[in-house]
Amino acid sequence: MLQGTAYDWKYTTVPQKWGAYGLAGNVSQLLLSLNYCDYFCNVKRSKWPMGKLVGGTAQFNNLMYLRGHPDDFKEWYKDLPSFDYKRDILPYYKKLESTGDSFLSRLPFTSSAAEYALNAFKSLGYNVNKNQLDSFVGFGSPYVNIKNGKRWTSFHQLLSHDRPNVFLLSHTTALEVLFRSNYEAYGVKYIRSGETVVSLARHGVILSAGVIGSPKLLMMSGVGVKSHLQSVNIETKLDLPVGDNLQDHITTGFSLVTFNDTLDFGVGISTMLNPLTALEYFRTQSGPWTTVGCEVNGFINTKNPKNPLAQPDLQLMMLPLGIEEDSGLYLRKLMGISDATWYNYFHHVNKSIAVLPVLLHPKSRGTVRLESKNIDKQPLIDPNYLSVEDDVETLYEGIQIVKKFVDAEPMRNLGAELNALPLPGCEHLTFDSEPYWFCYLRHMTYTAYHPVGTCKMGADDASVVGYDFKVRGTNRLYVVDASVFPTLTSGNVNAAVLMMAEKAADVILEQLFLKTGFCCILEIFKMKTVCEI
Numbered sequence: 408m409l410q411g412t413a414y415d416w417k418y419t420t421v422p423q424k425w426g427a428y429g430l431a432g433n434v435s436q437l438l439l440s441l442n443y444c445d446y447f448c449n450v451k452r453s454k455w456p457m458g459k460l461v462g463g464t465a466q467f468n469n470l471m472y473l474r475g476h477p478d479d480f481k482e483w484y485k486d487l488p489s490f491d492y493k494r495d496i497l498p499y500y501k502k503l504e505s506t507g508d509s510f511l512s513r514l515p516f517t518s519s520a521a522e523y524a525l526n527a528f529k530s531l532g533y534n535v536n537k538n539q540l541d542s543f544v545g546f547g548s549p550y551v552n553i554k555n556g557k558r559w560t561s562f563h564q565l566l567s568h569d570r571p572n573v574f575l576l577s578h579t580t581a582l583e584v585l586f587r588s589n590y591e592a593y594g595v596k597y598i599r600s601g602e603t604v605v606s607l608a609r610h611g612v613i614l615s616a617g618v619i620g621s622p623k624l625l626m627m628s629g630v631g632v633k634s635h636l637q638s639v640n641i642e643t644k645l646d647l648p649v650g651d652n653l654q655d656h657i658t659t660g661f662s663l664v665t666f667n668d669t670l671d672f673g674v675g676i677s678t679m680l681n682p683l684t685a686l687e688y689f690r691t692q693s694g695p696w697t698t699v700g701c702e703v704n705g706f707i708n709t710k711n712p713k714n715p716l717a718q719p720d721l722q723l724m725m726l727p728l729g730i731e732e733d734s735g736l737y738l739r740k741l742m743g744i745s746d747a748t749w750y751n752y753f754h755h756v757n758k759s760i761a762v763l764p765v766l767l768h769p770k771s772r773g774t775v776r777l778e779s780k781n782i783d784k785q786p787l788i789d790p791n792y793l794s795v796e797d798d799v800e801t802l803y804e805g806i807q808i809v810k811k812f813v814d815a816e817p818m819r820n821l822g823a824e825l826n827a828l829p830l831p832g833c834e835h836l837t838f839d840s841e842p843y844w845f846c847y848l849r850h851m852t853y854t855a856y857h858p859v860g861t862c863k864m865g866a867d868d869a870s871v872v873g874y875d876f877k878v879r880g881t882n883r884l885y886v887v888d889a890s891v892f893p894t895l896t897s898g899n900v901n902a903a904v905l906m907m908a909e910k911a912a913d914v915i916l917e918q919l920f921l922k923t924g925f926c927c928i929l930e931i932f933k934m935k936t937v938c939e940i
């Protein structure tokens with residue numbers, strides 16, 4: 408419920424050329440090709456909510472916890488020949504999970520749809536008892552960051568410890584990083600209660616402003632693509648590909664699996680508004696109010712379906728509701744669905760569940776750029792959705808799996824059907840033909856809310872930070888958040904953000920220690936210990 412409020416940065420993408428045509432404000436291809444959109448169109452774009460509060464986007468995410476697949480990280484560290492997943496990544500996940508820093512639980516509540524869906528996937532030959540921590544092929548119920556019926560995030564973890572070395576300023580917007588001799592970070596300029604203030608850094612500055620906020624801050628500070636910085640009148644201190652490599656998980660398929668409206672899975676709007684549901688929550692910290700949306704989650708490798716260890720290319724999430732559930736009052740607006748698509752398509756659906764294929768490793772890449780050097784202006788976010796045809800083809804494989812799911816006996820027994828209503832923009836095509844689905848995918852293109860990559864980590868010229876999280880060509884300046892992911896992980900990305908933060912803490916402390924630290928005699932015998940700095 409925080410999305411779209413003052414606690415949300417309320418980012419929106421620029422109009423998309425290759426997809427998302429069913430979103431509000433998306434415009435005709437003619438206007439797009441003439442580049443007149445920004446002047447004449449009631450601009451319509453993909454909405455990208457991001458948390459403008461302590462704890463960030465995890466304060467309103469869906470709480471699913473998935474580590475990703477080991478091959479995801481091999482890709483990240485491809486320029487580091489000594490990389491070993493079990494030594495360099497897994498221990499950080501285990502640390503998070505065992506110390507309670509990232510509190511994991513099973514779903515406190517599932518509707519009756521979950522069991523039907525799992526049975527349907529089982530009847531299609533998928534492994535349905537899969538351990539849901541790693542993103543190997545198979546289906547199950549996800550782990551979530553919920554403690555006693557409540558959200559548990561890095562913010563809650565921070566507050567649960569007494570940390571004398573943490574000083575937190577809320578209601579504060581960072582404006583720029585301060586550099587000495589154009590390369591050494593020595594502080595941050597920020598604005599608080601209308602006053603511009605400077606904080607000096609003794610050891611260094613770590614940016615964790617997220618996939619949009621971190622590149623924006625770097626660019627405002629003169630670190631970015633030189634030609635772009637020149638175009639917005641910012642003097643370039645370092646010419647780096649900041650804001651490139653933007654990528655996001657794309658999903659589709661809302662309200663595609665329909666039922667007779669008498670069917671009740673026990674989690675509809677009437678259940679949510681029922682005072683007994685509230686009572687159940689306050690009495691037992693469970694029940695429908697603890698739902699995270701996704702009740703069944705699975706991974707599939709469409710090119711190599713028989714190999715259980717293969718890196719998946721599709722995720723499938725089952726939510727027991729369609730976006731028609733609230734009759735267009737809220738969900739539709741959150742997602743920014745256009746009037747034409749709403750009134751001619753979703754509005755006519757009586758009852759549906761969401762079986763959503765998610766494209767895990769899109770090839771399309773986009774950018775984040777400044778519109779001007781005014782900090783209050785939203786940056787120009789262009790994920791360039793579906794600009795590579797291969798992405799549409801993989802999602803099409805996902806649609807084929809949804810079709811099989813609808814046809815599976817447990818679903819047929821419930822009366823499941825594919826939604827064959829004419830979709831605005833694709834009415835001229837025969838329903839269920841290949842051209843229809845390709846058209847469908849380019850209209851029903853939704854963010855799965857996992858943008859990453861705009862301050863890419865690596866060792867090549869396309870990287871903004873090195874494997875030590877330090878901004879290349881600078882001293883004492885680091886970035887640690889989803890922006891440094893070189894590529895997307897196989898699954899929801901927050902667990903990987905947390906894991907990486909654990910790792911970055913070790914790497915950065917070790918670096919600082921090597922420069923300035925000292926150990927007491929006992930500490931030097933401990934592995935990986937950073938002593939006093």
Ligand SMILES: Cc1cc2nc3c(=O)[nH]c(=O)nc-3n(C[C@H](O)[C@H](O)[C@H](O)COP(=O)(O)OP(=O)(O)OC[C@H]3O[C@@H](n4cnc5c(N)ncnc54)[C@H](O)[C@@H]3O)c2cc1C
Pocket residue numbers: 455456457458459460461462463464465467468469470471472473579580581582615616617618620621624856857858888889890899900901902904
């Ligand atoms: C609706 C939704 C559902 C999601 N569901 C899931 C899920 O179920 N599971 C999952 O794994 N992932 C999920 N995600 C994704 C996940 O939550 C994010 O990828 C993750 O939280 C990103 O973490 P981050 O630290 O990179 O950035 P953020 O969490 O966005 O943190 C950035 C912080 O920096 C602050 N900031 C930015 N600019 C400035 C500035 N100039 N000055 C001061 N502060 C600034 C922001 O206010 C924010 O607090 C979801 C995302 C959304 C939007």
